[in-house]
Amino acid sequence: MAEKKMKLDKFDIEILKVLQRDATVSMAELSQHVGLSHTPCWRRVKRMETDGVITNRVTLLDAKKLNLGVSVFIYVTLKNHDGNSLTSFENAVQDIDEIVECHTTSGDKDYLLKVIVRSIEEYEHLLKSTLTNLPLVDHLSSTFALKQVKNTTELPLNNGAVN
The missing domain is CATH 1.10.10.10 (Winged helix-like DNA-binding domain superfamily/Winged helix DNA-binding domain)
Known part of the structure; x- marks a missing residue:
């Protein structure tokens, strides 16, 4: 519906x-x-x-000034794709603070995660201790952001997307 x-x-x-x-x-x-x-x-x-158009009002923080300057994008492929497996994975990522975004994706990867940490060493620890142990993970592929070229929290309301 x-x-x-x-x-x-x-x-x-x-x-x-x-x-x-x-x-x-x-x-x-x-x-x-x-x-x-x-x-x-x-x-x-x-x-x-x-009506849920405005879902929340928040304060945006500067990650670099908080010593959280490493952004990692991770493609995740699961072993199984049944409803229980997907739900289990999605529930598990809710409890990991470093995962700030989780998207289901089309194609040969199942999810795209955005992780923010202090350092590459911290990411390596998170990867080994937590991410590889998420339910039914078959493969993880990490990419480090070198530089953020654009950052906006504003949705493009001028392009006819509304109405």
Whole structure:
């Protein structure tokens, strides 16, 4: 069953653009920026929160300043592909803090993980002690990011993806 898509107008999209850049903006500033009075703007934000368009408001951290400068992308292939195996693997990765993203993928690899650690040595320890012991792992292929060329938390709301 397809998930119901919410209809968004130009005000909703502008609200989302502003909140993606700064979730701490006051409602007064937000309403002024998008050209609505306070109450209608607040109602739109609350509706988008209730409908799940706005899922969370977070504080973004600088990994390098926190001594977490090594990003590793790992392709994972599992031994089995039945529902229980996939669920078992997906549940196991939830408990590993260094895994900051986990995506199912198409093609000959089953998952793509993004891991953030302090050092290559820390990654090697994580690999040997934890990642190779994840349920039903057949093969892991790691790639280290050399430099981050682009980093955005903003979804591309200008390209017609909404509505």
